[in-house]
Each structure stands twice: as structure tokens, then as C-alpha cells.
Amino acid sequence: MSNGPGPLAGIRVVEIATFIAAPGGTHLLASQGAQVIKVEDTVVGDPLRMFGSSRNGMSGWFANLNAGKRSLCMDIASSAGREIMADLLAAADVFVQAYRPGVAARLGIGEADVRKRNPDVIYVSISGFGRDGPYSKRPAYDAVIQAWSGIASVQGGDDEPQFVRSFIPDKVTSLTWTQAVCAALYARERTGRGEHVELSLLDSAVSFMWPDAMMEHVVLADDADHRPNLLADYRLLGCRDGYVAVMPLTDGHWKGVADAFDRPDLLSDPRFAEAGPRAAHFGEMIDTLGEVVADVARDDVVERLIAADVPVAPALRPDEVANDAGVQHSGVIREVDHPIVGRIRQNRPAALIAGGVPELRPAVERGTDTDAILTELGRSTDAIAELRAAGIVK
Template identity: 90%
Template sequence: MTAVESGAPQGPLAGIRVVEIATFIAAPGGSHLLASQGAEVIKVEDLVVGDPLRMFGSSRNGMSGWFANINAGKRSLAMDIASPQGRELMADLLATADVFVQAYRPGVAERLGIGEADVRKRNPDVIYVSISGFGRDGPYSKRPAYDAVIQGWSGIAAVQGGDDEPQFVKSFIPDKVTSLTWTQAVCAALFARERTGQGEHVELSLLDSAVSFMWPDAMMDHTVLSDDADHRPNLLADYRLLACRDGYVAIMPLTDAHWKGVADAFERPDLLTDPRFAEAGLRAAHFGDMIDTLGEVVADVARDEVVERLIAADVPVAPALRPDEIAADPQVQHSGVVREVDHPIVGPIRQHRPAALFAGGMPELRHAVERGADTDQILSELGRTADTIAELRASGVVR
């Protein structure tokens, strides 16, 4: 039964068809987000491996939890798009797409006959999305790139290390930022198409997405260039968690009221008379000293007690939750941002929901499926008969 038949919410992008040829995170993560907002997403995979993300991380029955999370809501078509018959099938499929996203290195899509010019011949108003590591041209354009590479090139690793050794953020930030960036751009392009009737070519790279994401704050010291400007140390150099007796906390007392709350919570009136911390501007100028002082204040106090005291004083604070604590957190449970579901392949798993909610409701996403699970259905929609589909499968064109 479809969402329309069941009366279930369809989402704001209902009726939009997205075709994806990509692996791992940057493109698939974005198309998953579009699916969560109601778009129909068709994931095209090759016949040899498909998306390698199926094999990364904890898995069961050949599907990782990672893949199950980021590919929920999609149909899967497995075929050889380089074969003559595969090219014909792709051309027919892309003629029906509102959005096509590919994440090949520059020039590969054109060699496969699915470059923008090729697709636009039959589908002039398509929103065509090209994602690459470093961009269409330039000295790095032909290089391969994954998240770790971009964390290095964009300065993310250096910022995490500060004056010490560079460090990775232990989350695929460039990939996920690219996902958010291209989906936002696609929604803008779809909105413009509604007004003008014209398609758009959205191009972006992991490097550009990461640098743009990092620049406003992490690169604050490299923004104001005048010699006579008031140059100050980067606040983020002293941005750190504070060790308590049995864990860590994050405390950010930015206002004078917050600072008084800290002093009252720990019976430290000297914090209010210290000339370095007397008002917000001074605390900003001595940010490192402030963090060091806070560290001394909480060092011998239990983590949860620190949090309780500062919450009571209305001071911004959080425990540094461990991964195994997050799903059980009362606010996380209340919001339902993480839920337990029974996946037909993987079994019981925890899955996230998109953070943005719509008053009209959101569609219930189907589970991520095996490679080629929807091949017959999709080809039938493209006008291929059962006999033709059987011949394509026997000849190794589809799976």
C-alpha cells in the first residue's frame, strides 16, 4: 500500500524523483535526506560490488548498520551502465528524473554517456548534480578523495590538533557537510525551476564544502587582514572539555549572569572579583585563563554533580556523553531522534531520524534493501517486459 493509499504523510518533496549513482556518504547521505522529505530515490549500483559501504562497520547478513542508516528510503537498481544496453536503460531512467546526482571524478560521467549535456538532451529541466573531491578543474581535479583526505586539505585536522599534532575529527564531517550542501542547493534549484521552468547544474567539491564550512569560525584569525586590526588569539585554541573526577563536561559561561552562576554553584566568590573575569569582554580576552580556571573548579567534583549544579544555576553545560550513553539520554529519547527498528536483513538496529520536522508529517521510510532488489520493478516502469528483463539478466546487464 502506498503512502497516498494509506493516508500516511508523504513529505514536502513527494513527487520528486532522484536518481543516484554514488557510493559511501557524500552523495548517498544527501539523497537519503531527500527521501526522508518525501522524494523517491533510485540508487543505481554496479554488478560487481555495488556500494562498498555495505561492508564497512558492524554488519549482519551482508549489510552494515552504516549502510542501513544512510540508504533507508531508496530503491536499488543493479546494472552494468557501461554496456550498450545499460546505457540505453540509464538514458531512459534519467529521462524520468527530477534530480540526478553522480559522484564520479571529472570526465568519467561524460565517458559513460551520462554527463550533463547527455542527460539534458532528453530531460532539459533536470537538476543535475556533480560531486567531486576537488572540483571540475584545477591542479587537484583528477585526484581521488575521501573524507580523511579532505580533513587534511581543508585544515580540519590542523584545527583539531591546535598547537599539537593534527587530529582527525572522528566523524566524516566533509562527507556529511557535502551532503547537506548539495541537498540544500537542490531544493533551491527545484524552487527556481518551479518559477522559471529551467533546470540547473549544481557542482560542488568535498574540499570547497569543507573549507566553506570551516571558514567562519575556525579560520577567524585569517579573516581580518589589516595590520592595524585588533588581532586576538583564536578562541577555539582553548576550546576543550574539562576533566571532572569521573568524566568530562563542556561549560560555556558567556554572559555575566552565567559567570555569576558558576561562582554561586561552586561557592567561589573570588571568580567575581578576579580582574581577568570581571565582565564578558575581559573573559573573552582571557579565554584560555578562564577555561583553565574552570578546569580547576570542577576537577574534584563528579561529572553528574557538576552538570546538576550548573543546570540549577542556568549555566550552559553538558556532560561529554559516551557513545553508549546517547540513545538512553532522556532528551534524545523524548525527541525520538534515535529509535530502535527491526530491519529485515540486519535485525534489530538503532536508526536516526532527520533533525528537521514538518508540521505536515514525514514519510515512513522503507528499509535499505539488497543490491538490485528493485531492478525488475524499475525496469518494468521503464516499459521493459518480463521477457526482456529476463534476457537482460541472463546476458549480465542487470541483476
């Protein structure tokens, strides 16, 4: 991986948001070369600094999701703060806010306000449930959206609903809006017009889940070949000392399973002999595979099936992932020294771009760059001192 300016070099992004859905996306833009300013309040700032394992007041979670950003700490509700925000946004290419609908306008940073001085800005509005509608004023976090979007029910299957132990709606939202922003930036190059990118966590999660997890609710015709959700039978297979995922979808894969475990009877069973019957009896196929591997060591199962060119993986524990040979070879996780947190493991973007990936500045404490940014906006040293004395900036 070569270091370089990144494809978004020269793009200026301003973020007012906390936790994941917006900051995760601005971090991705920073990793592609964008200049990102994170605006934080004077009371707490982004609470993500406090969640999870931490050192010296900063969590590893925050250190990963906010690398590559500068921090400006100020009271944006004050008249002086509004003037600073207006100047800051006048020079921005992208502005991202994650307030509930109506709040940004009350603060003087709604789309119409920002476009008065910066008509071609890409304005991003992220909310829990959308601009209007029956839920628009409600607060939302990832857990709420996992429940509302059906993710928890899908995860629980026929049993009780269960959370996915990852912030899926937040992260899917961040990926969705960053893709839309890149499309909007491309369109602006051709049209000169700035777009308004709007999305909600609920829409992002439902759209993400719909094609596969809700597959049994897609085809509505009564005379269609309606089948149960294939994913309802997805499960890991228990081995003697762990678990594996096996997915023998082709006839060649199934023969590989039979050969790897000396089970010619699997090839003669009419339920599994061909791809069509295997799809129709998918749950029974998974149950049969479970019986085949139950008394075999996990790594032995993996080695046998890899040798037979069957799709297989060990169910790695979290403590195994960073040390896995494939993960280490790709460099998607690396160890770096953070000036506040110390030695940390940090993920890089999964997509590698030939032009290089910029070396990201470590995540900073709240307000680290306040003076420098205000100076760039034309405030004098005395003016900054007055703002600080008044508690408007920190």
C-alpha cells in the same frame, strides 16, 4: 511525529554514487518524501554495505544511510545499460553523480547528454576537488579532505594534527548539495529551467570551517585588533569521574558558576569580572573552570550549573547518547526492525516538518528492485531475462 507524504513527494531522484557524500543526501531527500533510485554496479555495488558492524551482509551504517531507496543493479557501461540509464534519467527530477570530472560524460550521462531528453533536470556533480584545477583528477575520501581543508590541524591545535572521528566533509557536502537542490527545485517552479549544482568535498569543507575555525585569518588589515583563535582554548573539563563542557559567556553565567561552587573570588578577579576581560583571557578562564570542577563528580557539576542556568553538558560516551533522556524524548534516535540486519537504532532527520515525515522503506540488497524498475521503464519480462542472462543487470 506524524507520518505523511513529505514535502518532496512526487520528486524523482536517481543516484549513482557510493559511501556518504551523495548517498547521505539522497537519504535526506527520501526522508522528505522524494522517490530515490540507487543505481549500483553488477560487481560490488555500494561498498558501504561492508563497513562497520553488520549482519547478513549489510552494515548498520548502510542500513541508516540508504533507507528509503530502491536499488537497480546493472552495467551502465554497456550499450543496453546506457539505453536503460537514458530512459531512467529522462523521467528524473534530480540526477546525482559523484564520479571524477569527465567520467560521467564518457559513460554518456554527462549533463549535456542527460539534458537532450530532460532539459529541466536538476543535475548534481559531486567531486573531490572540483571540475578543473590542479587537483581535479585526484581521488578523494573524507580523510584526505579533513587533512587538505585544515580540519585535522584545527582539531590537533598546537599538537599533532588529528582527524575528527566523524566523516565531517562527506556529511557537510551531503547537506550542502541537498540544500542547493531544494533551492534549484524552487527556482525551477518559477523559471522552468533546470540547474547544474556542482560542488567539491574540499570546497564544502573549507566553506564550512572558514568563519569560525579560521577566524584569525579573516580580517587582513594590519591595524585590526588581531587575537588568537578563540577555539584554540576550547576543551572539555575533567571532573572526578568524567568530563563536562561549560561555556559561561555572559556576566550572569559567570555569577552562576561562582554561586554554584561558592567561589566569590571568581567575581572579584579582574580577568573574569566582565565579559570583555573574560574574552581576552578566555584560556585562563577555561583553566580556572577546570580547577573548580576537578574534584567534583561529573553529574554533580552538571546539576549545579543547570540549577544556576549556566550552559553546561556532560561529555556523553557513545553508549550513553541513545539512552539520554533528551535524546529519547525527541525521538531523533529510534529502534526499528530491519528485515536483513535485525533490530537497529536509526536516526531521523533533525528538522521536523509539520506536513509529516514518510515512513521510510528499509535499505535493501543490491538489485532488489531491478525487475520492477525495468518493467516501469517498459521492458518486457523476456527482455529483462535476456539482460540478466547477458550479465547486464542483476
